[in-house]
Amino acid sequence: MxxxxxxxxxxxxxxxxxxxxxxxxxxxxQPSTTLLGPGDDAAVVAAPDGRVVATTDVLVxxxxxxxxxxxxxxVGRKAVAVNLADIAAMGAVPTSxxxxxxxxxxxxxxxxxxxxxxxxxxxxxARVGIVGGDVVRAEELVLSITAxxxxxxxxxxxxxxxxxxxxxxxxxxxxxxAAGLAVLGRGFRSxxxxxxAQRSPEPPYAAGPAAAIAGATAMIDVSDGLLADLGHLALAxxxxxxxxxxxxxxxxxxxxxxxxxxxxxxxxxxxGGEDHALAATFPSYTDLPEGWTRIGTVLLPDTGVTVxxxxxxxxxGWEHWR
Amino acid sequence: MxxxxxxxxxxxxxxxxxxxxxxxxxxxxQPSTTLLGPGDDAAVVAAPDGRVVATTDVLVxxxxxxxxxxxxxxVGRKAVAVNLADIAAMGAVPTSxxxxxxxxxxxxxxxxxxxxxxxxxxxxxARVGIVGGDVVRAEELVLSITAxxxxxxxxxxxxxxxxxxxxxxxxxxxxxxAAGLAVLGRGFRSxxxxxxAQRSPEPPYAAGPAAAIAGATAMIDVSDGLLADLGHLALAxxxxxxxxxxxxxxxxxxxxxxxxxxxxxxxxxxxGGEDHALAATFPSYTDLPEGWTRIGTVLLPDTGVTVxxxxxxxxxGWEHWR
Numbered sequence: 001m002x003x004x005x006x007x008x009x010x011x012x013x014x015x016x017x018x019x020x021x022x023x024x025x026x027x028x029x030q031p032s033t034t035l036l037g038p039g040d041d042a043a044v045v046a047a048p049d050g051r052v053v054a055t056t057d058v059l060v061x062x063x064x065x066x067x068x069x070x071x072x073x074x075v076g077r078k079a080v081a082v083n084l085a086d087i088a089a090m091g092a093v094p095t096s097x098x099x100x101x102x103x104x105x106x107x108x109x110x111x112x113x114x115x116x117x118x119x120x121x122x123x124x125x126a127r128v129g130i131v132g133g134d135v136v137r138a139e140e141l142v143l144s145i146t147a148x149x150x151x152x153x154x155x156x157x158x159x160x161x162x163x164x165x166x167x168x169x170x171x172x173x174x175x176x177x178a179a180g181l182a183v184l185g186r187g188f189r190s191x192x193x194x195x196x197a198q199r200s201p202e203p204p205y206a207a208g209p210a211a212a213i214a215g216a217t218a219m220i221d222v223s224d225g226l227l228a229d230l231g232h233l234a235l236a237x238x239x240x241x242x243x244x245x246x247x248x249x250x251x252x253x254x255x256x257x258x259x260x261x262x263x264x265x266x267x268x269x270x271x272g273g274e275d276h277a278l279a280a281t282f283p284s285y286t287d288l289p290e291g292w293t294r295i296g297t298v299l300l301p302d303t304g305v306t307v308x309x310x311x312x313x314x315x316x317g318w319e320h321w322r
Numbered sequence: 323m324x325x326x327x328x329x330x331x332x333x334x335x336x337x338x339x340x341x342x343x344x345x346x347x348x349x350x351x352q353p354s355t356t357l358l359g360p361g362d363d364a365a366v367v368a369a370p371d372g373r374v375v376a377t378t379d380v381l382v383x384x385x386x387x388x389x390x391x392x393x394x395x396x397v398g399r400k401a402v403a404v405n406l407a408d409i410a411a412m413g414a415v416p417t418s419x420x421x422x423x424x425x426x427x428x429x430x431x432x433x434x435x436x437x438x439x440x441x442x443x444x445x446x447x448a449r450v451g452i453v454g455g456d457v458v459r460a461e462e463l464v465l466s467i468t469a470x471x472x473x474x475x476x477x478x479x480x481x482x483x484x485x486x487x488x489x490x491x492x493x494x495x496x497x498x499x500a501a502g503l504a505v506l507g508r509g510f511r512s513x514x515x516x517x518x519a520q521r522s523p524e525p526p527y528a529a530g531p532a533a534a535i536a537g538a539t540a541m542i543d544v545s546d547g548l549l550a551d552l553g554h555l556a557l558a559x560x561x562x563x564x565x566x567x568x569x570x571x572x573x574x575x576x577x578x579x580x581x582x583x584x585x586x587x588x589x590x591x592x593x594g595g596e597d598h599a600l601a602a603t604f605p606s607y608t609d610l611p612e613g614w615t616r617i618g619t620v621l622l623p624d625t626g627v628t629v630x631x632x633x634x635x636x637x638x639g640w641e642h643w644r
Contacts, residue, residue, distance in 0.1 A: 035373055036478055036480065039481075039558075040412065040478075040480050040481050040558075041377060041408040041409075041411040041412055041481070041541075041542060041543055042375045042376060042377035042408045042409055042411070042412045042414070042469075042471070042478075043375070043376050043377065044373050044374070044375055044376075044412070044473070044478050045373065045374050045375075045376055046372070046373055047369035047371075047372055047373055047374040048372055049369075050368070050369055050370055050372060051357055051366050051367065051368055051369055052366070052367050052369040052374045052470065053364045053365070053366055053367075054364060054365050054366075054367055054418070054420055054453065054454060054468070054470060055363060055364035055365065055420070055454055056420040056421070056422050056454055056455060056456050056466070056468055057422070057456045058422040058423070058456045058457075058458045058464075058466060059458075060424055060458055060459065060460040063458065063459055063460065064458070086363040086364045087363075087364055089363040089364070090362065090363055090364045090366070092364070096376070098376055098377070098378040098468055099378070100378050100379070100380040100422070100466040100468075101380070102380050102382055102464050102466075131376065132376060132377055132378055133378060134378050134379045134380045134466075135380075136380045136381075136382055136385060136386070137382065137385055138382040138385065138462060138464060139461060139462050140460060140461050140462065142380075142424050142460060142464045142466075144378070144380060144422040144424075144456075144464075144466030146376070146378055146420055146422075146468040147364075148374065148376060148470075149364070151366070156358055156362075156364075156366050158358065158362050159361075159362050159363070160362075219363075220363060221363055236361075236362075
């Protein structure tokens, strides 16, 4: 256990737990949903629906992010974004997040303040509060975020409601983060568009509640990869899904990166995770909400997830622990 | 990064993330507040009050617990208990917890299942659900728990409402966990009463809402030590507090352990953390709820926390990071 307590405030050991929590929370603007913010034993958050949607995700340094590739601010944004995307994927509006931060005592204070700045930046983008947290020492940096949200009187949109004949649609980027990872993995830092997509995603939060209002029958956020996550949805719903590649837009940036690296950009779109787009199913008669694009069809049970009518011949997405 | 993937299911790498989440959640009885349990992008929990109380605490192996001293089941119980105590300290009834677990891939599956069994044991004791979670790989074991609760129409009891003339009261054990730590630190494993108090606390959850109903003006859970936590409450309320030691019960077990180790048991009571008793202030005319004992008085501002009218001559509690 590192125990290098410096006299000044340039490490987290130097400024201490309460100093650190102060730096994380003081002087930050809270939205109206934050009824009692940080500083007490617990926070109080508005839950006008009478139900609260809750999710938690943990990010570990050198597993889920690398400071060589991402700035602390990017990591902070990403940690908040991946959780808010899960709230949106239930059709809920995010209201708040809580932050657990474990880090070595000799972590530079500036790293933590930049992490926190990134968290607040993403929180502001989604108009949610950072309402509580805990800061503890550990041997490596671990970020644990919990996000809460409100359903606004609607039923939650689960993974299990898709029915044969529904259309499959997505909103948000696909394959960008994977292209960025490929670029970074080769030692490049550009094009910055795909690299920044890897550093921190930009999930389309408002598209979740919009899909719910439009009558989405099932929804999931694309964290592991489109085919992998549609597989989770198909399994939960007891249906098959066919994705039509001619409906998937291949942005010129992805084509260019694919050409430069000798990689197939459609593979990034189909199997790349971490963009946190939303994928949902809708009754076939639905006028899709703004930003949503049809990419496939829900089929009869037990056909699995197919691409252009055929099984996909490759890894479908991120496999944890391997 | 350890990457010893064993072929069987005897390590977490062997059974994988989804197997692990299944082991954590499948076949577990959820209370009626769990409207949608684990398995989707997020859970849905009842928040009948229209507000939700939320808190998060992170526990790190060899910082907050040691497997040489505590079984995984004890650690699981403790991780849940410390969070539920924070909910109770707001005067709220806990409804649910979410679990973030980071651990090395070569962690034995049985360690994780015992951890989770302990979490469920404590959750059942408080009648809350474990509604969601995340399991990721890391170099050391980190547990991040978020707890939610419901205020039942009452205002939250914060740290800042104490007024001069109020009585100070506590409910729950004080000094037991510190005595247990002293015993374990000397290499002993008994008396089991204090040792188990260190391994996992038994916070008096129901005493929090009971205090709120009785009109508590301020409340805090004793996690850092009685004097330290009363100091937080006094600071937030802008008051002084005097603790009268003749009102603090010294259980014979603590006296015996103190005699055996040559230590002052009253010091454990005044400064020992981790029992997660509740401390609160009440108007002087209050009939204290069952289980609450008066231990002191709220004084005029700027007198700090005193013991029998005098400043305390020692460390008042746990200092993080040092």
